[in-house]
Amino acid sequence: MITPRKPKLVLLGFSLLLLLLIFFSFFLGRYPIELEQVADLPNKLIASWFNQVNLNLTPDETVLYNIRFPRILAALVVGASLSAAGAAYQGVFQNPMASPDVLGASAGAAFGAALAILWRFSNQGILLSAFFFSLLTVFLVWTIGQRTKGSRVLGLILAGIMISSLFSAGTSFIKLVADPLDQLPAITYWLIGSLSGVKRSQVLFVLPFMVLGAIILIALRWRLNLLTLGDEQAQSLGLNPQRLRLIAIISSTLLTASSIAISGMIGWVGLVIPHLSRRIIGSDYRYLMPLSMIFGGTFLLAVDNISRNLLSIEIPIGILTAFVGAPFFIFLITAKEGNL
Amino acid sequence: MSIKVENLSYSYPDLAVLKDLSFTAPEEKMLAVLGPNGVGKSTLFKCLLGLRPNYQGKISLYDQDIKKLNPKELARHIAYIPQIERSSFHYTVKETVLMGTTAALGFFAQPGLEQERRVEEVLTGLGLNHLIYRDFQTLSGGESKLVMLARALVQGAKILIMDEPTAALDYGNALRVMAILQDLTKRGYTLLYSTHDPNQALNFSDSVLALYDGEISAYGSTEKVMTSELLHRLYQVKVRIDQLEDGNRICIPLEI
Numbered sequence: 001m002i003t004p005r006k007p008k009l010v011l012l013g014f015s016l017l018l019l020l021l022i023f024f025s026f027f028l029g030r031y032p033i034e035l036e037q038v039a040d041l042p043n044k045l046i047a048s049w050f051n052q053v054n055l056n057l058t059p060d061e062t063v064l065y066n067i068r069f070p071r072i073l074a075a076l077v078v079g080a081s082l083s084a085a086g087a088a089y090q091g092v093f094q095n096p097m098a099s100p101d102v103l104g105a106s107a108g109a110a111f112g113a114a115l116a117i118l119w120r121f122s123n124q125g126i127l128l129s130a131f132f133f134s135l136l137t138v139f140l141v142w143t144i145g146q147r148t149k150g151s152r153v154l155g156l157i158l159a160g161i162m163i164s165s166l167f168s169a170g171t172s173f174i175k176l177v178a179d180p181l182d183q184l185p186a187i188t189y190w191l192i193g194s195l196s197g198v199k200r201s202q203v204l205f206v207l208p209f210m211v212l213g214a215i216i217l218i219a220l221r222w223r224l225n226l227l228t229l230g231d232e233q234a235q236s237l238g239l240n241p242q243r244l245r246l247i248a249i250i251s252s253t254l255l256t257a258s259s260i261a262i263s264g265m266i267g268w269v270g271l272v273i274p275h276l277s278r279r280i281i282g283s284d285y286r287y288l289m290p291l292s293m294i295f296g297g298t299f300l301l302a303v304d305n306i307s308r309n310l311l312s313i314e315i316p317i318g319i320l321t322a323f324v325g326a327p328f329f330i331f332l333i334t335a336k337e338g339n340l
Numbered sequence: 341m342s343i344k345v346e347n348l349s350y351s352y353p354d355l356a357v358l359k360d361l362s363f364t365a366p367e368e369k370m371l372a373v374l375g376p377n378g379v380g381k382s383t384l385f386k387c388l389l390g391l392r393p394n395y396q397g398k399i400s401l402y403d404q405d406i407k408k409l410n411p412k413e414l415a416r417h418i419a420y421i422p423q424i425e426r427s428s429f430h431y432t433v434k435e436t437v438l439m440g441t442t443a444a445l446g447f448f449a450q451p452g453l454e455q456e457r458r459v460e461e462v463l464t465g466l467g468l469n470h471l472i473y474r475d476f477q478t479l480s481g482g483e484s485k486l487v488m489l490a491r492a493l494v495q496g497a498k499i500l501i502m503d504e505p506t507a508a509l510d511y512g513n514a515l516r517v518m519a520i521l522q523d524l525t526k527r528g529y530t531l532l533y534s535t536h537d538p539n540q541a542l543n544f545s546d547s548v549l550a551l552y553d554g555e556i557s558a559y560g561s562t563e564k565v566m567t568s569e570l571l572h573r574l575y576q577v578k579v580r581i582d583q584l585e586d587g588n589r590i591c592i593p594l595e596i
Binding site for chain 2: 001002003005091094095096219220221222223225226228229230232233235236237238239240282283284286
């Protein structure tokens with residue numbers, strides 16, 4: 001539970017594991033790919049980028065580059081983003097049980113996407129709408145939380161629950177009026193959460209937002225430690241806790257909303273991974289934040305590989321993460337150690 | 341003057357806690373704050389630390405109005421040694437003390453080798469070096485109090501504020517902590533602490549600030565101020581203060 005003597009070695013070990021997994025993920029799937037068949041792909045890509053030559057891909061290379069690569073990238077960035085956001089929320093709320101769902105970011109994004117599907121927006125439109133409503137919910141929760149009496153942290157969490165249920169009701173209403181032949185299945189499938197059919201353009205669209213959020217959280221990760229002490233101690237140690245909390249919440253919401261915009265509702269990652277990371281590398285955000293990102297990417301990529309390959313039909317990844325996450329949550333709240 | 345308080349008043353929405361306090365804390369001395377439960381000792385400390393900004397009156401540290409200082413500047417003048425609370429977040433002793441260096445770091449900076457060396461130096465000075473990789477949450481009361489003190493020393497502030505430094509400590513640890521604090525005044529530190537034990541004030545403090553009903557009931561050197569009348573006024577109990585042969589004074593309860 002506390003930082004091991006050589007935390008950097010742990011980070012290095014997890015990074016190597018992730019690289020190995022990424023490599024093997026390219027060759028997992030229903031369409032078998034031989035290593036020799038795609039050995040030339042990197043050269044072709046470099047040539048097309050630098051010399052503006054048209055890409056002329058073999059079928060194997062097409063599968064690898066146009067289907068598996070975007071999907072692997074999506075699993076990595078979504079896993080890393082949700083975990084980083086969860087880790088940050090846990091520090092900001094001084095509550096190791098907090099997660100991206102606490103601030104209503106998920107419920108808001110779900111409502112936005114459902115609305116966009118109802119109004120037959122394009123893919124980019126769905127992204128932007130999910131993003132907008134996610135930020136809007138967090139803003140509402142933040143504002144209401146500030147006005148509650150008593151504990152600010154508790155007020156914020158209660159506001160999150162209320163606003164979430166409001167937006168969930170909105171989503172239910174949209175499902176009620178949606179066209180049951182095409183819109184309703186699309187909304188339902190999106191709410192389950194899946195990485196199938198993720199396009200490279202979608203990933204590239206949200207990537208800058210994710211990178212921005214991640215860079216800010218990485219840069220501020222030492223100061224997140226002080227927030228876990230409570231506002232009074234943090235301030236007496238020379239920090240402006242309100243300002244730091246606001247920056248951390250905005251960055252985490254950026255990460256959550258961008259993830260949900262391309263993958264739908266993938267639950268539990270933002271709670272379980274930061275928690276496991278804390279058990280491995282301790283609470284110090286200097287190591288916890290990077291490990292949460294690496295571990296989150298590894299976890300979601302591994303689960304997505306299972307979701308693609310386990311059965312003849314694909315199991316949406318949101319279902320699998322819930323199957324892993326819910327029992328883990330029960331274990332956490334009943335575990336003898338009682339370190340919560 | 342390290343701390344100068346002029347006409348300080350503070351009210352919660354439905355309750356006036358501090359009423360028109362004025363005092364100055366002399367440098368490199370120990371000042372004990374006495375008073376019954378709920379009299380506003382903690383509120384006074386929080387005002388001094390800038391944690392309750394909407395007070396009336398004026399508080400200056402080294403002739404600077406604290407309202408004009410941001411948390412970072414304030415943290416370089418004044419450090420807080422809080423009561424120990426349980427937390428869900430587990431840090432090593434080293435990480436806990438490192439947090440004291442934050443005020444001197446840039447916004448995006450992290451503590452590095454220089455800060456770690458400083459932490460080790462301070463921990464060694466307090467005889468805590470063997471605890472450096474322990475989980476702070478698993479330390480004994482005395483150990484965690486000293487680690488909090490180490491964190492305040494690393495912060496570099498010369499004024500230390502302590503809320504009941506010996507609460508929940510056994511007799512030996514309480515004496516050891518007080519001796520360390522007294523030693524700090526010889527190294528240029530000014531200490532303000534609250535206590536419920538008159539003997540602690542008699543043994544260790546240079547001066548005493550007694551609060552009653554939100555006002556200053558007595559303020560001055562320990563010798564002059566600490567009388568059985570004052571203790572009766574503060575706590576409504578009868579005590580006797582005796583002078584021993586060696587000049588030390590001791591407080592003895594008369595009837596319970």
